[in-house]
Amino acid sequence: MVDLLDSEATGPSKLAEEAEQSEEVRRAVDELPESIRQAVLLVYFQGMKYREAAEVMSIPVGTVKSRLHAAIQKLDEVYQGVCDDHRSAIEDLEELGQGVDIIYEAMRREHHPEPEFRDAGLLEPSLDDRACG
Secondary structure (H helix, E strand, C coil): CHHHHHCCCCCHHHHHHHHHHHHHHHHHHHCCCHHHHHHHHHHHHCCCCHHHHHHHHCCCHHHHHHHHHHHHHHHHHHHHHHHHHHHHHHHHHHHHHHHHHHHHHHHHHHHCCCHHHHHCCCCCCCHHHHHHC
16 A cells, blocks of 8 residues: 555646646647658657658658758747746746735734734734634
């Protein structure tokens, strides 16, 4: 049983993330020019060797290789753009989180003044303080 808990089994969130990434890759491949996309589909998706793809496409093997190289460059550009978008979203969330922390702290201080003020008798406990413990 412990082995099951310690295993690196793929959970639902990981599966969802992988499905989303697969969909992003598929969309990016679909946007490639037809000749480049065809080489990618034959070699990377169907598992053909360069020679086999060249025969199917009626082009030299070197052309298949150059098209795959072009595809990798274009897909890398798309990937970098996605990474930049994710980084930007993470930065936005971090800023939002900092704002929430500031608001939370202000609300906490409003409803739960610092103990030294209570101990000094400077503040009377409110009904809210008694209810909160």
